[in-house]
Amino acid sequence: KPLEEKSNTVMDTQCPFCSVQCKMQVIEVQEKGRKTYQAIPLDNPASQGRLCIKGMNAHQHAVHPDRILYPMRKVDGEFVRISWSEAIRLIKEMFTRIQQEDGLDALGVYGGATVTNETAYLLGKFARVALKTKHIDYNGRYCMSAAATAGNKAFGIDRGLTNQLSEIPFSKCMILAGTNIAECQPTLMPYFTQAKENRSFIIAIDPRETATTKIADLHLKIKPGMDAALVNGLLKVIFEEGYVDQTFIADRTKGFEALQEHISTIELEHIAEITGISVKQIQTAARAYGKAETGMIFTARGVEQQTDGYMAVRNFINLSLVTGKIGKIGSGYGAITGQGNGQGAREHGHKADQLPGYRSIENPEHRAYVAKVWGIDEQDLPGKGVSAYEMLEKVYQQEITGLFVISSNPVVSSPNANLVEEGLKKLKFLVVADMFVSETARMADLILPASSYLENEGTLTNLEGRVTYRPGNRECPGEVKHDWQILCEVAIALGKETYFSFSSAEEIFHELRIASRGGIADYYGITYDRIKQEGGVYWPCPSQDHPGAGRLFETSFAHPDGKAEIVAVDNHVPKEQMNDQFPLYLTTGRVMTHYLTGVQTRRSHTLLARDVESYLEIHPKTAKKYRIEDASLVKVESRRGSIIVRSKVTEDIREDTVFVPMHWGDLQNVNKITNQALDPNCKMPGFKVCAVKVNPLVGT
Numbered sequence: 050k051p052l053e054e055k056s057n058t059v060m061d062t063q064c065p066f067c068s069v070q071c072k073m074q075v076i077e078v079q080e081k082g083r084k085t086y087q088a089i090p091l092d093n094p095a096s097q098g099r100l101c102i103k104g105m106n107a108h109q110h111a112v113h114p115d116r117i118l119y120p121m122r123k124v125d126g127e128f129v130r131i132s133w134s135e136a137i138r139l140i141k142e143m144f145t146r147i148q149q150e151d152g153l154d155a156l157g158v159y160g161g162a163t164v165t166n167e168t169a170y171l172l173g174k175f176a177r178v179a180l181k182t183k184h185i186d187y188n189g190r191y192c193m194s195a196a197a198t199a200g201n202k203a204f205g206i207d208r209g210l211t212n213q214l215s216e217i218p219f220s221k222c223m224i225l226a227g228t229n230i231a232e233c234q235p236t237l238m239p240y241f242t243q244a245k246e247n248r249s250f251i252i253a254i255d256p257r258e259t260a261t262t263k264i265a266d267l268h269l270k271i272k273p274g275m276d277a278a279l280v281n282g283l284l285k286v287i288f289e290e291g292y293v294d295q296t297f298i299a300d301r302t303k304g305f306e307a308l309q310e311h312i313s314t315i316e317l318e319h320i321a322e323i324t325g326i327s328v329k330q331i332q333t334a335a336r337a338y339g340k341a342e343t344g345m346i347f348t349a350r351g352v353e354q355q356t357d358g359y360m361a362v363r364n365f366i367n368l369s370l371v372t373g374k375i376g377k378i379g380s381g382y383g384a385i386t387g388q389g390n391g392q393g394a395r396e397h398g399h400k401a402d403q404l405p406g407y408r409s410i411e412n413p414e415h416r417a418y419v420a421k422v423w424g425i426d427e428q429d430l431p432g433k434g435v436s437a438y439e440m441l442e443k444v445y446q447q448e449i450t451g452l453f454v455i456s457s458n459p460v461v462s463s464p465n466a467n468l469v470e471e472g473l474k475k476l477k478f479l480v481v482a483d484m485f486v487s488e489t490a491r492m493a494d495l496i497l498p499a500s501s502y503l504e505n506e507g508t509l510t511n512l513e514g515r516v517t518y519r520p521g522n523r524e525c526p527g528e529v530k531h532d533w534q535i536l537c538e539v540a541i542a543l544g545k546e547t548y549f550s551f552s553s554a555e556e557i558f559h560e561l562r563i564a565s566r567g568g569i570a571d572y573y574g575i576t577y578d579r580i581k582q583e584g585g586v587y588w589p590c591p592s593q594d595h596p597g598a599g600r601l602f603e604t605s606f607a608h609p610d611g612k613a614e615i616v617a618v619d620n621h622v623p624k625e626q627m628n629d630q631f632p633l634y635l636t637t638g639r640v641m642t643h644y645l646t647g648v649q650t651r652r653s654h655t656l657l658a659r660d661v662e663s664y665l666e667i668h669p670k671t672a673k674k675y676r677i678e679d680a681s682l683v684k685v686e687s688r689r690g691s692i693i694v695r696s697k698v699t700e701d702i703r704e705d706t707v708f709v710p711m712h713w714g715d716l717q718n719v720n721k722i723t724n725q726a727l728d729p730n731c732k733m734p735g736f737k738v739c740a741v742k743v744n745p746l747v748g749t
């Protein structure tokens with residue numbers, strides 16, 4: 050019997066758990082009163098018919114009995130069901146009172162990068178037009194801000210990959226820096242294995258041996274936080290051995306002389322000492338990349354989530370530019386975006402310093418354009434707010450006294466999470482819109498039930514800059530609403546009906562297109578019909594007859610003079626250093642089966658069965674030194690607090706470093722101990738390096 054015959058519903062969708070946005074069908078089968086689900090991969094230019102374990106099981110959270118089905122208000126410490134009209138009335142009353150008592154900027158909006166483009170756009174407008182606050186930022190600040198800022202400064206544009214994924218097999222040398230693609234974006238791995246079959250030389254840079262570094266020809270097991278310095282070593286060899294492309298540098302770049310002068314002061318032996326990578330390995334890597342006819346560099350959170358992440362990324366971009374390996378087939382740079390809409394959610398005005406189209410909130414022309422699209426007086430458009438962690442600090446300091454959190458779990462995802470939790474307790478009013486009672490939602494005064502990926506229609510933008518369409522075929526359970534509907538209802542209650550009378554995601558997208566027109570991230574030529582017909586459209590796409598830009602920078606960069614910016618980068622060291630009291634580096638990351646803080650994937654029984662708890666990866670010699678046995682409970686302590694996790698003794702990690710993944714809360718929440726120091730350029734916290742001590746739990 051064909052499956053369809055006994056199916057209730059066949060839902061075309063795409064996986065919400067990473068930036069590849071793999072297409073699939075989820076089939077809901079109803080038989081004898083019992084529903085079962087099956088995910089089937091669909092062909093698509095990025096995923097090419099592949100799905101990983103997260104995608105295969107993504108539906109499990111959407112149909113989970115823990116879903117919040119009704120608005121819930123906290124009364125005497127317990128959540129009590131209330132109606133939507135009561136919930137909206139309560140928000141109006143509390144937000145109005147807070148702004149009367151504490152000022153307009155006493156309200157903050159905290160978003161996430163899993164939301165659709167439409168919601169990201171609407172969140173920016175909601176904060177500025179409905180609430181009139183300058184405080185809006187989102188969890189992408191913890192994710193993409195270093196690479197985004199670097200791309201904008203170096204190229205004049207921030208789009209995750211400068212090339213299409215399909216070019217990877219044609220690259221003759223690739224540098225994978227601080228990225229664990231095999232676990233975080235598993236369906237991309239065949240591109241790299243295909244490249245290897247084409248004799249590409251792959252260099253991995255990571256303090257840990259991972260499923261990704263295992264495919265590399267050369268693994269540089271770097272000291273955490275030393276990426277910028279390592280690239281200075283690579284540049285030294287590139288310069289000394291003549292692998293620079295002088296014609297490209299002269300015609301297409303500026304700032305080369307300062308870099309050349311800086312690199313002349315670099316000593317390879319010193320770089321080897323501070324990075325933990327031998328001179329020979331540095332030379333091998335530099336020669337492989339320098340000699341290769343084509344080359345691609347990919348960075349991810351390992352490089353970016355550092356207090357000098359922005360400059361570290363700039364140095365990798367320097368490497369692409371001085372060798373002329375960009376803007377050609379098989380040559381380019383890419384930041385491997387993590388979150389499900391990590392690219393799109395950062396383009397449409399969802400950030401403290403940004404307006405739609407990647408416009409600047411501080412630029413008078415940009416402000417005037419967006420104010421006109423929104424139909425407001427430019428004077429009424431608030432100014433620049435502060436970054437995600439700084440906003441939470443303002444909550445702690447009681448400068449922000451009301452917070453609207455949507456699609457995010459800052460109690461687990463923020464550094465120095467104890468302070469964040471203490472801050473949220475001080476709020477006069479916390480509203481959280483989510484699918485589940487997350488660690489943040491349980492602190493809320495009001496929880497609003499939000500829809501899942503199977504229910505919420507909209508567009509998303511994948512790591513290549515390809516705008517994709519996701520239908521929302523499943524009916525919302527209970528009284529669940531889409532996040533854009535929630536924002537519109539609150540805004541209308543606050544008297545802003547003129548600006549928020551949207552009745553579909555497509556209507557919002559239409560306004561987004563106009564607001565983005567002429568901006569860096571220009572979506573004007575993209576429509577729902579086009580995306581559906583073409584299977585996705587790349588931005589920038591300024592008109593409907595524009596094909597979209599698959600490969601960037603073939604003839605020109607996006608700065609007004611068409612040139613890319615090269616910059617000299619110091620050998621930064623992490624802001625927090627090891628000492629006798631805290632003798633080990635802690636670095637954090639992800640595992641294949643979980644997404645972000647695990648709010649959704651911990652509700653998937655299949656995924657949870659694979660990784661039910663967090664762990665501490667520790668080298669056997671280090672474990673022996675600190676009397677830690679394999680699979681035993683360990684207290685891991687930094688200057689900010691402690692956590693308890695089970696040990697995993699392995700030679701995969703450096704002796705001076707331990708690793709804990711970031712998907713669990715409470716006692717296992719690694720962000721209770723991570724470092725809140727921020728990169729001054731992009732405000733990325735230094736998640737990837739902090740100093741810790743470890744002790745066996747028993748007897749401590």
Ligand code: SF4
Pocket residue numbers: 064065066067068069070071096099100101102103104105233234235236237
């Ligand atoms: Fe694809 Fe990423 Fe989902 Fe895996 S997690 S199925 S790679 S979108």
